Amino acid sequence: MYHFDWTIFWQYLLPWTALANPLIRNGLIATVVVSVVAQVLGVIFGLFAALGKMSKIPPLRWIADGYIWYFRGTPLLVQMVLLYFGLGVTHIYDFPDIHVGFLLITGAIQAGTLALAINEGAYMSEIVRAGIEAIDPGQMEAAKSLGMTTGLAMRRIVLPQAAKVIVPPLGNEFNNMMKTTSLMEVISAGELFFGFTQINARIFKPFELFIAASMYYLLLTTIWTIIQARIEGSLGERKGIERGPSMVRRLFSFGGGKGAR
Amino acid sequence: MVFDPISPTSPSNDRIVVQAEKVNKYFGSLHVLKDIDMTVSRNEVVVVIGPSGSGKSTLLRCINHIEKINSGRISVNGRLIGYYEKNGRLVEDSERNIAQHRAEIGMVFQRFNLFPHLTALENIIEAPTNVRKIPRDEAVTDAKRLLERVGLLEKSDKYPNQLSGGQQQRIAIARALAMKPSLMLFDEPTSALDPEMIGEVLDVMNELAHEITMIVVSHEMGFARAAANRIIFIDEGRIIEDTTPDYLFSNPREERTKVFLSKILH
Numbered sequence: 001m002y003h004f005d006w007t008i009f010w011q012y013l014l015p016w017t018a019l020a021n022p023l024i025r026n027g028l029i030a031t032v033v034v035s036v037v038a039q040v041l042g043v044i045f046g047l048f049a050a051l052g053k054m055s056k057i058p059p060l061r062w063i064a065d066g067y068i069w070y071f072r073g074t075p076l077l078v079q080m081v082l083l084y085f086g087l088g089v090t091h092i093y094d095f096p097d098i099h100v101g102f103l104l105i106t107g108a109i110q111a112g113t114l115a116l117a118i119n120e121g122a123y124m125s126e127i128v129r130a131g132i133e134a135i136d137p138g139q140m141e142a143a144k145s146l147g148m149t150t151g152l153a154m155r156r157i158v159l160p161q162a163a164k165v166i167v168p169p170l171g172n173e174f175n176n177m178m179k180t181t182s183l184m185e186v187i188s189a190g191e192l193f194f195g196f197t198q199i200n201a202r203i204f205k206p207f208e209l210f211i212a213a214s215m216y217y218l219l220l221t222t223i224w225t226i227i228q229a230r231i232e233g234s235l236g237e238r239k240g241i242e243r244g245p246s247m248v249r250r251l252f253s254f255g256g257g258k259g260a261r
Numbered sequence: 262m263v264f265d266p267i268s269p270t271s272p273s274n275d276r277i278v279v280q281a282e283k284v285n286k287y288f289g290s291l292h293v294l295k296d297i298d299m300t301v302s303r304n305e306v307v308v309v310i311g312p313s314g315s316g317k318s319t320l321l322r323c324i325n326h327i328e329k330i331n332s333g334r335i336s337v338n339g340r341l342i343g344y345y346e347k348n349g350r351l352v353e354d355s356e357r358n359i360a361q362h363r364a365e366i367g368m369v370f371q372r373f374n375l376f377p378h379l380t381a382l383e384n385i386i387e388a389p390t391n392v393r394k395i396p397r398d399e400a401v402t403d404a405k406r407l408l409e410r411v412g413l414l415e416k417s418d419k420y421p422n423q424l425s426g427g428q429q430q431r432i433a434i435a436r437a438l439a440m441k442p443s444l445m446l447f448d449e450p451t452s453a454l455d456p457e458m459i460g461e462v463l464d465v466m467n468e469l470a471h472e473i474t475m476i477v478v479s480h481e482m483g484f485a486r487a488a489a490n491r492i493i494f495i496d497e498g499r500i501i502e503d504t505t506p507d508y509l510f511s512n513p514r515e516e517r518t519k520v521f522l523s524k525i526l527h
Contacts, residue, residue: 141327142374142433146388146440147364149356156391160378 008205012196012212027195028216034113034191035178041117042177043170046124051154053129064125071122077183079119084111084187112184112191120177127169131162167235171228178220192216225250276303277339278444278474279324284333286319286498293319295498297333301444306475308485308506311495312521317478320495321446324476325366326359338365338443364392367437371449373429375421375436381408382417385436393440400439407435411465427458431465438469445469447477480525486510494518 012018019025052064071079084107087093095107135158143153182193196213200206229247279301286294293316301307311317322328324335326343334351335342342362344351354362376384385404389395395403408414411431421429430450437445447466451459463484469475470488479485485492485506492509494502501515510526513519 136372136374138370138372138374139376142368142370142376143388144327144360145325145363145366145368146436147360147392148388149360152391156387157376161376164378 002207005205005208008203009208009212012199012209013215018212021195021199023190023195023198024192024216027190027192030109030190031178031181031192032220034109034116034181034184034189035174038113038116038120038181039174039177041113042120042124042173043128045117045121046126046128049121049125050128050132053125054132068122068125071119076115076119076180077186080112080115080183080187083115083118084108087111106190108184108187108189109191112181112187112189116177116180116184120173124170124173127166127173128162131166132158134165135161164235168228168232171224171231175221175224175228178224179217182217222251275339277301278303278305278337279476280336281320281324282334284320284323284335285331286316286323286328287331293498294323294330297498297500299493299500299503301474301476303443303474304471305490306470306477306488307491307493308489309476309478309493309495310480310485310521310525315495316498317495318448321368321448321476321478324444324446325363325368327368337362360392364388364440365443367440367442367445369430369433369437369445369447369450371453373421373426373433373453375429375433377421380418380420381413381424381432384421384432385439388436389439404435404439407438408432410468411435412461425458426454427461430454430458430462434462434465434469442473444474444476447475447479449478449480451479451481482510482526494521496521 010017012021012024019028049064049067052060053068055061055064084095088095088107095111097107098105098110139157139161140150140153143157144150148156181191184191185194185197188194193213196209200209203209226247229250277300279299281297281299284294284297285292297320299320309317309320319328323330324337324342326335329343334344340362341351341354343354343359345354345358346352375381376387379387382401382404385407386397386400389400389403390397405414405417408417411434413428413431413435416424416428416432421432424432434450450466451462454462459481463481466475466477466484467488477484477489489506491503492506493500494509494513494515496517502509502513502518504514509518510522513522
């Protein structure tokens with residue numbers, strides 16, 4: 001029978017002992033930072049892809065269609081490996097380590113973040129497009145009848161309204177993003193899961209360590225769910241969005257979306 | 262005074278605000294506007310009536326180029342809208358030029374189309390500050406005067422969903438007027454309103470009449486009688502009658518005008 005090593009389990013589960021280990025401490029920081037950066041970039045890519053897809057100019061539509069088709073139709077893991085090793089081996093971009101002040105951003109982190117962002121952009125584009133299309137066309141007409149160009153009307157009238165529609169699915173995307181960063185383990189980017197696999201390679205306690213690792217992800221997504229409910233609540237109060245599901249429902253019945261890509 | 266028929270600034274042309282010539286419009290295979298000819302002079306109030314689907318709203322939307330016409334030409338304030346002429350052919354104008362031209366034309370919609378994320382005051386100053394680049398304080402002063410004019414100064418900080426339909430439509434009129442247009446288009450401005458709110462909107466429109474050129478698609482015959490110089494009856498995409506309200510109500514030329522009038526006048 002397997003002997004469950006409680007000492008190891010508690011050591012790597014409880015933050016005050018686990019975070020003393022730089023692999024876990026830095027990994028946790030990297031996971032959060034990469035998630036935020038990749039999500040922000042993903043929203044920007046998604047916005048451009050959505051506008052491209054709705055453009056009157058055919059080549060812009062083709063580029064947007066091709067981007068969405070490829071990055072939603074192939075596995076993120078493959079995209080990430082392709083980007084990191086493919087660009088490296090061809091010397092298109094070698095992903096050198098970058099020092100930003102006291103921060104060291106490794107090539108693997110750059111490649112992983114970029115792959116996550118590009119992939120996320122393809123999914124966000126559909127969310128942004130749905131948000132824009134949810135706005136009554138009368139809004140664009142009214143803006144144009146006041147002498148606004150399409151671009152100005154988009155910026156001032158349509159997008160601010162679409163943003164409110166986009167917030168709830170965007171929150172869910174970020175929840176997924178934090179979990180999906182664990183794929184970066186395969187390119188040895190120093191995020192949270194990589195930290196745990198490194199420790200496992202040394203002490204070989206996979207059951208104990210990976211339960212502890214999963215608990216850190218659960219902690220992150222739970223904190224985010226609470227923050228998300230607050231954001232949607234305050235948006236709803238001010239601008240008339242329907243109240244979202246209760247906290248209990250959020251925690252125990254979310255998913256239903258894409259899951260692992 | 263010497264009358265010069267060629268010069269575009271001759272006094273007779275100067276008074277023409279809208280001129281439509283042989284305008285045709287299709288939605289797919291549906292022929293919505295058929296050879297429409299229409300002239301509207303400065304400070305005239307023209308009411309357009311007709312059965313639903315007759316093309317009256319489409320005509321209005323073609324005048325500010327929200328809908329593109331398929332043939333013919335429409336000028337507003339002496340300039341073609343949406344196109345310019347090159348070697349005798351019409352070429353679609355740049356978006357910027359079309360937008361500038363539209364800024365001279367106010368439009369009021371059936372469903373108000375106020376911007377729900379902005380307050381009443383912000384709705385009104387949005388285009389003056391962002392399109393005309395008028396300083397904010399100046400735009401606010403103007404907007405407050407307009408709000409007072411439509412009787413809603415105390416609602417300036419309310420969001421559209423905090424206002425009744427009638428109040429929203431009066432804000433929408435103020436928003437259009439804030440751009441100081443030379444032409445106002447009203448697309449069934451009272452047909453989405455509860456009956457008790459129609460009066461307050463018509464009052465505002467009545468006050469505007471003859472201060473500004475107006476084309477009004479509406480079946481409010483009381484308003485037409487009181488304010489309109491002309492009534493145009495459109496059926497199946499064609500102008501059937503174009504005459505004064507008194508004349509139309511007393512002796513309509515066409516049988517279908519009679520039938521239609523008997524329906525809307527009860």
